[in-house]
Amino acid sequence: MPQGSEVIAGIRIPDSQMARAATELVRDTETDLLYHHSRRVFLFGALTGERKKLKYDPELLYVGTMFHDMGLFDSHASETDRFEVDGANAARDFLKAYDVSERDVDDVWDSIALHTTPGIPQHKRPTVALVTAGVEMDVLGIAYHDxxxxxxxEVCTCHPRGLKFKHGILSAFCYGTIKKPDTTFGNVKADVLERMDPTYKRMNFGEMIMDSAWDS
Structure with a gap:
């Protein structure tokens, strides 16, 4: 094991130049709450991969988890795209500076873009599946007893949740989507705005069909 490697719950935190640069960028951009959340997502995702005996690339998983909430911040947010897409685009731009294959870049992009769209990531390649697995464990407690x-x-000692993580993560999701509520259509952030923003009106797919320009 490389000298100076940080190991948490049996998982080695990637320490390559790329991983260190990703960590530095997230530390410079995100709040402490989301930084620690992102590191826990990596650890829970990696532990899931170990438990399920999946062959995954820790470096790719690390970049996916560290960037997965980057689109919540103004510095990386677009006016019209989902925050997940903004984060995925930021990760893709970041990876261009490193010797990463197009397929691996696509996997990292998908891992971020799909992490709030339940039912799909677990059927994709390990990088995609494990980012969502880590998010679901840390935010929703899915597979908690696994x-x-x-x-x-150990994970929460090294990267504390704090006493108000649940409220904090809801506030972060709300802040990152309240200016572009239409981007919540078809994903779980609609539930966040419905809870947090009294002016929000959820879009309805059935109504959209009936109100379309077609005669029948």
């Missing part, structure tokens, strides 16, 4: 108490304790 992790040992020791694993959960």
């Amino acid at each position: 992790f040992t108490e020791e694993q959960r304790h």
Whole structure:
């Protein structure tokens, strides 16, 4: 194991130049709450990969998890795209500076763009599946009991959730989507705005069909 490598719950944190640059960019951009969340997502995703005996690339998984909420911040947000797409685009631009294959870049892009679209990521390649697995564990507690108490304790000791993480993550999601509410259509952020923004009106797919320009 490389000298100076950080190991948490048996998982080595990637320490390449690319991984360090990703960490530095996230630290410079995101709040402490989302930085620690992103690191926990990596650890829970990697632990899921180990438990399921999946062959995954820790570097790609790390970049996917570290960038997965980058689109919530004004510095990386577009006016019209979903925040997940903004984060995926930021990761793709970041990876251009490194010797990463087009397929691997696409996997990282998909891992971020799809992480709030349930039912699809688990059928994709490991980078995509494990980013969502980590997010679902840290935010929703999905598969909580598939992790040992020791694993959960060590991950959260090194990267604390804090006393108000649930409220904090909802606020972060709201901040990143409230200016472009139409981007929540078809994904879980519609639930966030419905809870957090009293002026929000959820779009309805059935109504869109009936109100379309077609005669019948």
